[in-house]
Amino acid sequence: MGAYIVGGAVAKVDRHFDRGYRDLAYEVTKECSGCLDVDYIVVSSALPELTAHQVDLGTHIAQWLGRRVPVIRVESGETSGLAAVDLAASLVASGRGRKVLVLGVEKVTDYPTYTANYFYSLMLDYEFEVLRGVSPPAYAALAMKELMKDGVRRECFSSWAVRMHENAASIPHAMLRFKISYDSFKDSQVLAEPLTLHDSFALGDGAAAVVVSNSPDPKASSVEILFSAAEVELPAYSRERISDLNASSKLLKLSLERYGLDLRRVAVELHDSYTPYPIAILRSLGYLDSECNLSELEYLNVSGGLKARGHPIGATGIYQVYEVFKLLTDKLGGKTSPSDYGLVHSMSGPDNVSRVLILRR
Amino acid sequence: MEAGIRGWGAYIPRFRISATEIATLWGYDAKLPKALGVVEKAVAEEDEDAVTMGWYAARVAIRRAGISGEDVDAVFFGTESKPYAVKPSATIVADALGVKRRKLSTDLEFACRAAGEGIRISIGLVKGGLAQNALVIGSDTAQANPGDLLDFTASSGAAAFVIGSPSKSPAVIEASVTYVTDTPDFWRRDRSPYPEHGEIFTGEPAYFHHILSAVKLLLDEAGLKPSDFDYAVFHQPNGKFPLQVARTLGIPQEKVLPGLVTPYIGNTYNASALLGLAKILEEAKPGNRILVATFGSGAGSDAFSVVVKDSIYEAVSRGPKVSDMINSRVPITYSTYAKFRGLYLRNIGG
Numbered sequence: 001m002g003a004y005i006v007g008g009a010v011a012k013v014d015r016h017f018d019r020g021y022r023d024l025a026y027e028v029t030k031e032c033s034g035c036l037d038v039d040y041i042v043v044s045s046a047l048p049e050l051t052a053h054q055v056d057l058g059t060h061i062a063q064w065l066g067r068r069v070p071v072i073r074v075e076s077g078e079t080s081g082l083a084a085v086d087l088a089a090s091l092v093a094s095g096r097g098r099k100v101l102v103l104g105v106e107k108v109t110d111y112p113t114y115t116a117n118y119f120y121s122l123m124l125d126y127e128f129e130v131l132r133g134v135s136p137p138a139y140a141a142l143a144m145k146e147l148m149k150d151g152v153r154r155e156c157f158s159s160w161a162v163r164m165h166e167n168a169a170s171i172p173h174a175m176l177r178f179k180i181s182y183d184s185f186k187d188s189q190v191l192a193e194p195l196t197l198h199d200s201f202a203l204g205d206g207a208a209a210v211v212v213s214n215s216p217d218p219k220a221s222s223v224e225i226l227f228s229a230a231e232v233e234l235p236a237y238s239r240e241r242i243s244d245l246n247a248s249s250k251l252l253k254l255s256l257e258r259y260g261l262d263l264r265r266v267a268v269e270l271h272d273s274y275t276p277y278p279i280a281i282l283r284s285l286g287y288l289d290s291e292c293n294l295s296e297l298e299y300l301n302v303s304g305g306l307k308a309r310g311h312p313i314g315a316t317g318i319y320q321v322y323e324v325f326k327l328l329t330d331k332l333g334g335k336t337s338p339s340d341y342g343l344v345h346s347m348s349g350p351d352n353v354s355r356v357l358i359l360r361r
Numbered sequence: 362m363e364a365g366i367r368g369w370g371a372y373i374p375r376f377r378i379s380a381t382e383i384a385t386l387w388g389y390d391a392k393l394p395k396a397l398g399v400v401e402k403a404v405a406e407e408d409e410d411a412v413t414m415g416w417y418a419a420r421v422a423i424r425r426a427g428i429s430g431e432d433v434d435a436v437f438f439g440t441e442s443k444p445y446a447v448k449p450s451a452t453i454v455a456d457a458l459g460v461k462r463r464k465l466s467t468d469l470e471f472a473c474r475a476a477g478e479g480i481r482i483s484i485g486l487v488k489g490g491l492a493q494n495a496l497v498i499g500s501d502t503a504q505a506n507p508g509d510l511l512d513f514t515a516s517s518g519a520a521a522f523v524i525g526s527p528s529k530s531p532a533v534i535e536a537s538v539t540y541v542t543d544t545p546d547f548w549r550r551d552r553s554p555y556p557e558h559g560e561i562f563t564g565e566p567a568y569f570h571h572i573l574s575a576v577k578l579l580l581d582e583a584g585l586k587p588s589d590f591d592y593a594v595f596h597q598p599n600g601k602f603p604l605q606v607a608r609t610l611g612i613p614q615e616k617v618l619p620g621l622v623t624p625y626i627g628n629t630y631n632a633s634a635l636l637g638l639a640k641i642l643e644e645a646k647p648g649n650r651i652l653v654a655t656f657g658s659g660a661g662s663d664a665f666s667v668v669v670k671d672s673i674y675e676a677v678s679r680g681p682k683v684s685d686m687i688n689s690r691v692p693i694t695y696s697t698y699a700k701f702r703g704l705y706l707r708n709i710g711g
C-alpha cells in the first residue's frame with residue numbers, strides 16, 4: 001500500500017502579529033479542499049512550548065478544527081515538517097489511517113529578535129553548544145569561511161540570495177517578494193563575519209497543510225511519496241569540517257542515483273537556512289562550477305527557499321512539500337516540472353539531521 | 362477653523378553623543394546608524410529634566426504669543442519621563458511661569474503623543490470657550506536600556522505651544538483628528554528603569570498603521586489631499602520612518618526634510634514631531650499648509666492641518682529658533698552621557 005499527496009494549501013509566510021497558532025491552522029485548512037475529510041491529523045511544529053506556552057498543540061488544534069480524530073504532534077527541529085510527512089506516509093501505508101492531514105504551523109514573531117534567535121538556537125545541543133554561546137549563524141559563518149578557503153568567492157553566496165529573492169517575487173505566499181542586488185550585500189548587517197543578514201533565512205509565521213492518502217484521488221491531482229529517508233550526522237563540533245554536510249549530501253546523492261535524476265530537470269526544494277549550506281550541498285553533488293552559475297538549475301527552490309519564501313521553522317517542510325506537489329501537478333511561480341519526480345530536502349542545524357523526500361506524479 | 366497656534370518654543374540640550382560612538386561601544390555593525398538614519402542625539406545635562414526643559418520651551422512660547430502667564434487658562438504637560446512619579450510637572454512649570462491659579466493643569470502620559478493629545482484637548486477648550494489660551498508642553502529625557510537599539514535615538518528635548526484664538530494666531534489649526542487603539546508596541550512596567558519594545562512590531566502595526574490612519578481620517582474630514590500640503594512632519598522615532606510614511610502618502614521627501622530633526626538630535630519623544638513643527642513654522646511662508654502627525658506607542662496618532670498666516674515672521678522673531686539650537690552642539694563621550702543620564706550607580710555621602 002502506497003502513500004499519496006492528494007491536496008494541500010499554504011498561508012502566506014509573514015509576521016502575523018494578529019494571529020496565533022490556532023488562527024493560522026484554521027485559516028490554512030479552510031483554504032484546503034479535503035483537508036478536514038481525514039481520519040488522522042499530524043501536526044508539525046517546533047516551538048509552541050517556547051513561543052506559545054502550549055503543550056500538546058496537536059490536540060488543541062484538532063479541537064479548534066472540530067475534528068475528533070486521532071492527532072499527534074511531531075517535532076524534529078527544522079526538519080519537523082518532513083518528519084511529519086514521513087510519519088503520515090507510514091500511517092497510511094500501515095493501514096492505521098486512510099487519509100492524514102499533515103499540518104505545519106509555527107508562530108515565532110511575538111518576541112524580540114534576541115528571544116526568537118535564542119529559541120531557534122535551541123535546535124543545537126543545549127549543553128554542549130547553546131550554553132557555550134555557539135549559535136546557528138556562527139556555524140554558518142565558519143562553514144562559509146571554510147568554503148571561501150576552498151576558493152568559493154563571496155559573490156557565490158550572494159548569488160544564492162539574489163536568485164532566491166528573484167524566485168520569491170512571483171510566489172504569492174512568499175514572505176520577501178522583492179528582488180535584491182549584489183550591491184545590497186555591501187550594506188547588509190554582519191551577523192557573524194563573513195555571514196550577513198542577506199545570507200540568512202527570513203523568520204516568519206506560517207501554516208501549511210498537505211493531505212496524505214493511501215490512494216490517489218481520482219478527482220484531483222495526486223503525487224506518490226516514493227521515497228522518504230533521514231540520516232543523523234555527527235554534531236558540528238565533532239566534524240573535520242562544518243561545511244561537510246555529509247548526511248544531506250549522501251541522501252541527495254542516493255536519491256539522484258537511485259532514480260536516475262538530474263537536478264537540472266527536477267523540481268527540488270533545498271534547505272537554505274544560510275547561504276553556505278546549499279552552496280556546499282550543490283558543490284558536493286557536482287552541480288556548481290567555480291562561477292556558481294545557478295541558471296541551469298531552473299527548478300531549484302522555485303519558492304524562493306527559506307531565504308525569501310521564509311522559514312516558519314516547524315512548518316517549513318510542509319511548505320516545501322506543497323511547493324513541489326504544485327510544481328508536479330500544476331504550477332508554481334509560473335513553472336511546471338518537466339520531470340515526473342520532485343525532491344524535498346530539509347535539515348536541522350548544520351546537518352544535525354537531514355531528511356529527503358521524493359515525490360512522483 | 363478649530364483654533365490657532367499663538368506661540369511656540371523649543372529647548373534642545375547642547376550636548377550630543379554620536380551614533381557611531383554608541384555603535385562602537387556596544388559592538389553594533391558600523392552601518393547601523395546609517396540604517397537608522399541617525400547621526401547624533403541630544404543629551405540633557407545632570408541638572409536638567411523634563412520640567413526644566415519644558416519650562417524653557419513654555420517661556421518662549423508665551424513670549425512668542427505676546428501674552429503673560431496670567432493670560433494662560435490651562436497647562437498640559439505631556440511626558441513619559443516626569444521627574445516625580447506622583448506630583449504634577451505641569452504645576453511646577455505653571456507656577457514658575459506665573460500662570461494664574463484659576464486654571465486647568467495636569468500631566469498627560471501616552472508615550473510620545475501625550476502632548477499631541479494636549480493640543481487636541483486645548484483646541485476643544487478654546488473652541489468651547491473654557492479657555493482663551495492653553496499651554497501645551499511636550500518634554501522628555503527619554504530613557505533607553507543601555508546597548509538597546511533605543512540607545513541610538515532616545516534623547517532629550519522640549520517643545521511648547523500656546524493654543525488660542527485663531528484670529529490672534531500666526532498659524533491656525535484648520536482641522537485635527539485622533540486615532541487610538543490598544544496596541545502594545547512599547548511599554549515600561551512600574552519600577553522598571555527602561556522601556557521595552559516589540560522591535561518590528563513598533564513599525565507596521567503601530568507607527569505606520571496609526572499615523573496613516575490618522576492622516577487619512579484628517580484628509581477625508583478636511584477634504585484635503587497630500588499634495589495640498591507644503592510641509593509634512595511626522596513623529597520621528599528614527600530618521601527613516603517619517604520618510605517611509607511620506608512615501609506611502611505620496612509626499613515628496615523635500616516637504617519632510619525641513620521638519621526632520623531626529624537625525625541630529627535624536628527622538629525627543631513628546632517633543633519629537635512638535636519640534637519638527639516648530640522648526641517648520643520658523644521657515645514657512647504665509648499661506649503654507651503643514652501636515653503634522655504625532656505618534657505615541659500604546660498606540661495613537663493625532664493629525665493636524667496647520668495653515669501659516671501673515672503674522673508668522675513677527676512671531677518667529679520673538680524667540681530663539683530650533684535650527685540655532687540644533688546647530689549649537691557640544692560633542693560628548695558615552696561616559697559623559699552615562700554620567701549625565703545617571704547610568705552609573707553611585708554611593709553619595711556616608
